[in-house]
Amino acid sequence: MPPPILWVSAVTKTYKTGFTALQAIDLAIERGEIFALLGPNGAGKTTLISIICGIVTMTSGQVRVDGHDIGGAYRAARSMIGLVPQEIALDFFTTVWNTVSFSRGLFGKRPNPAYIESLLRDLSLWDKRDSRVIELSGGMKRRVMIAKALSHEPELLFLDEPTAGVDVGLRRDMWALVRRLRDKGVTVILTTHYIDEAEEMADRVGVIDGGRLLLVEKTAKLMRKLGKRRLTLVLQHRMATIPPELAGWPIELEADGQQLVYSFDANAEDTGIPALLRLLGEKGIDFKDLDTSRSSLEDIFVSLVERAA
Amino acid sequence: MSWSSVNAAGIWAIYSTEMARMVRTIWQSVATPVITTALYFVVFGGAIGSRIQQVGGVDYGAFIVPGLIMLSLLTQSISNASIGIYFPKFTKTIFEILSAPLSFGEAVLAYVGAAATKSILLALIILVTATAFVPVHILHPGWMVAFMVLTAVTFSLFGFIIGIWAESFEQLAIIPALVVTPLTFLGGAFYSIDMLPQPWRTINLLNPVVYLVSGFRWSFYGKGDVGVETSLGFTALFMAICLAVLWWIFRTGYRLKS
Numbered sequence: 001m002p003p004p005i006l007w008v009s010a011v012t013k014t015y016k017t018g019f020t021a022l023q024a025i026d027l028a029i030e031r032g033e034i035f036a037l038l039g040p041n042g043a044g045k046t047t048l049i050s051i052i053c054g055i056v057t058m059t060s061g062q063v064r065v066d067g068h069d070i071g072g073a074y075r076a077a078r079s080m081i082g083l084v085p086q087e088i089a090l091d092f093f094t095t096v097w098n099t100v101s102f103s104r105g106l107f108g109k110r111p112n113p114a115y116i117e118s119l120l121r122d123l124s125l126w127d128k129r130d131s132r133v134i135e136l137s138g139g140m141k142r143r144v145m146i147a148k149a150l151s152h153e154p155e156l157l158f159l160d161e162p163t164a165g166v167d168v169g170l171r172r173d174m175w176a177l178v179r180r181l182r183d184k185g186v187t188v189i190l191t192t193h194y195i196d197e198a199e200e201m202a203d204r205v206g207v208i209d210g211g212r213l214l215l216v217e218k219t220a221k222l223m224r225k226l227g228k229r230r231l232t233l234v235l236q237h238r239m240a241t242i243p244p245e246l247a248g249w250p251i252e253l254e255a256d257g258q259q260l261v262y263s264f265d266a267n268a269e270d271t272g273i274p275a276l277l278r279l280l281g282e283k284g285i286d287f288k289d290l291d292t293s294r295s296s297l298e299d300i301f302v303s304l305v306e307r308a309a
Numbered sequence: 310m311s312w313s314s315v316n317a318a319g320i321w322a323i324y325s326t327e328m329a330r331m332v333r334t335i336w337q338s339v340a341t342p343v344i345t346t347a348l349y350f351v352v353f354g355g356a357i358g359s360r361i362q363q364v365g366g367v368d369y370g371a372f373i374v375p376g377l378i379m380l381s382l383l384t385q386s387i388s389n390a391s392i393g394i395y396f397p398k399f400t401k402t403i404f405e406i407l408s409a410p411l412s413f414g415e416a417v418l419a420y421v422g423a424a425a426t427k428s429i430l431l432a433l434i435i436l437v438t439a440t441a442f443v444p445v446h447i448l449h450p451g452w453m454v455a456f457m458v459l460t461a462v463t464f465s466l467f468g469f470i471i472g473i474w475a476e477s478f479e480q481l482a483i484i485p486a487l488v489v490t491p492l493t494f495l496g497g498a499f500y501s502i503d504m505l506p507q508p509w510r511t512i513n514l515l516n517p518v519v520y521l522v523s524g525f526r527w528s529f530y531g532k533g534d535v536g537v538e539t540s541l542g543f544t545a546l547f548m549a550i551c552l553a554v555l556w557w558i559f560r561t562g563y564r565l566k567s
Contacts, residue, residue, distance in 0.1 A: 015567065053408040057566050075314065075410035083408055089401035093333065094326070105322030106409045148405070 003067035004028040005080075005156050005187045006052065011061030013047055013211075021047040023211045025061070029189060031155075034182055036198035036219075037191045038301055039208035045191040046086065048208070049158050053083050065156060079107055082154030086161045088141045090148075092134035096125055099133060100147045107152035116151065123147050123177070139170045146177070157181060159190040163197060175201060195298035199223070209305050222300065229294045231262040231273060236286035245283055249276065260287070319411040320419045327393050327423030339431060342381050346435045349377055350442040353499055364501050365532050370443035375526040376498025377439070379460065382432045383493055383518065386461045387485050390424035390468030395481050398472070398564075407566065413559040417469060424465035425458070432457055445529070452537070453528035459544050460521055466551035473564050497522045502534045517543055 006029040013022040022044045029035050039045050050056035052063050054074060063070045065077040091099055100116055120126045123143045128136060133144060142162075149157060159178070163171045178188050178201055192198055198205055199219060206216045217225070238257045249272075250263045264271045280287070331338045353373055361369040397403040406416055439445055447453050475481040496518025502510050513519055514535070523533035524540025533540065558565070 053404075055404050055407045055566065057562055075316070078408060078410040081408065083404070085404055087401060089404060091396075091400060091402055094329075098326075098329070102322050102326050103405060105318045105325075106405060106411065108316045108318045108410055110318065 002031065003064065005031045005066055006189070007062075007064040007067075008048070008052070009062045011048070011051060011063060012059045013044075013051060013056065014059045021211050022051075022058075025208075025211075025213050027206065027213060027216065029156075029187060031187055032182060032185050033203040034178060034188045034190070034201055035204050035206065036202035037189065037206045037208060038195065038198055039191070040305060043208045044211040045208055046160055047211075049083070049160055049189070049191070053081055053158065054078055075108075079152065080155045082149035082152065082157045084145050084149045084157070084159045084162055086164065088138070088145060090133045090141060090144060093132060095130050095132055096120065096136070096144055096147075097129040099144065100151050103148040104151040109152045115153070119147050119150055122180075124173070139166055142166060142170070146174075150181075154186065156187045156189070159188060161191055161193065163192065163194060171197075195301055207301060207304050214304055223294070228263050228265065228299075229271075229292055231264065231276075232291045232293070233260040233262070233280075233287040234258065234289040234291075235260060236288050239285075243283060243285070245279065260285075316409075316411050316415055319409055320415050320422075323406075323416065323419035324423045324426075327389075327420065328426065330393075331389075331427050338427065339434060342385060342431055343434055343438055346377055346381060347438060347442075349373070350439065357499075364504070365530075367530050367532070368443065371445055372501075372526075372530075373499055374436070374439045374443065374445050375529050376496075376522050378432045378435050378457075379496075379518075379522045379525050380493050380498050381435055382428050382457065382460050383464050383489060383521070384485060385428040385431050386424055386464035387468035387471065387489060389427045390421055390465040391472035391475065391481055391485075393420045393424055394469055394472035395475050395478075399478075403565070413555075417466075417555060421462060421465040421469055424468060425461035428461045428465070429457055432461070447529050448531045449528040453525065456521070456525045456528055456540075456544075459541075459548070460525070463544055463548040463551060466548065466555065470551060470554050470558070473558055476564070492516050492518045497526075497534055517547060520544065 006027070008025055008027040011022055011025040012020070014020045025044075025048060037045050037048070047056060051058045052065070052070065054070060063077075065080050068074075068077040068080075070077045094102070097116065097120070100120065101111065104111070104116065117126065120129055123146060125140065125143055125147060128140060133141060136144065146159075146162075159174075162174055166174070175197070178190070181188055190198075190202070202219050204216060205219050205222055207214045215222075232254075235258055239253060239260070240257060242251060242253055242260075252261045252263075253259070254261050262273075262276060264273065350370070350373075353369075355370075357369070363369060364372045397406060436445070471481065471484050495513065496516050497513070498518075502513045502519060505513060520535055520540040520543035523535045524537050524544070527533035527537045527540070557563070
């Protein structure tokens, strides 16, 4: 059985100031999956990625990429990794073609103009290949960052906040690109603030906060396990307070008393909805519309982080 | 580590990119030092040289040629190497170098190699320029090239250290401006230390640049302020110190890795 594409064991990072950015992180990522690392600012997401990529030195622990230790076998490990950092960091005075070719060479790959061409075409950069980076728009610069990270055909790609500050079109393009990469067998690890992005794309989600990995779970399973559904009843007449007969139900008044919201577990055998509707009928509480929705990954994330705090 | 595991493509990527920067900034890289050197010849060779005539049996105009070349070689090696590594730090593209399958030694080889190549090319251009003003003959061409390469590599290593240490453009300029340039001007580029009265002659021997200029001048005219072995030894010692500092930077990740 092949080793996981990424294996992280007991990784801790304490800075000289005494600040502990990561505390005994354990994580295994399987080949070909899309993994989303969620966490608030300062949670330790970028520190973890930086350690894996060799930019930051860990205090203790072990990291292997496809079985290669990032310390002892750093060449083999790093040659498999592509990194798109959060900030746009480019040599603004060189051309798109040159900077992408530079990255390929840096990772020890022979020149392959045909591959670079296909990469630039794929990222809608081909027309800009002879333009200097400084002449490009912000979105184009971000595409160049991705092209550079993919220039050496990595098997493990880190996207650190890839869609932060980009327009909707580029965001959708990036989602499509990530899916294409996954189809080609590339493992993608992304950090994001856009929870819907993780929900939409990731096979698994990890939640990190305060340097601790709070959970790692399949996105769908997490949604099933922790996801609540909401039944929203739009009332015929505004209600000032919840009637005493409904006091024992997980019900809240919203929209200035115009809506009654009932939270329930979608996986439970008895959701309680029929009984609730009967009770409302008996009490003469009329409603003109109803809607059900499930809680988003964002709700789950917030509740997890609040629980950890 | 076997030769097959050397990341030659990575070294070449950095080296060729740094050389391309020289072409991109051709006026700044080549023309400015050439014009400055030509002005030195006009001022020191023409105006002052007409009064001094000869130093140690060599026409003054020809006497200052090795010193002028060494002056450019020193300052350009430091400048090229320091900006070479500082620029990716400034633009934050250093992450790419740190995350590449490239050893620290390979990165140093690429940056220092490019900086040294640029300054040697410049030194050769200045040498050719000098021949337009004064007759220059080289007694030991092999030694001249050896001194040129040794000096360029040593001071490129020194510049690389400055580039890693610097956290602003001001810091990048401070050591060349406050230490290197004064030492270079007081290093016998425009005079022989025999021309100085005591105790300045002895004090001048504490200036490491004296040994570089002396050795380089010896390769031209067979005469120097100090013995050629002393010059070589001093340059090699400085190179060893620079390599030791770089080794420490590699071990600690000083100002490169947190």
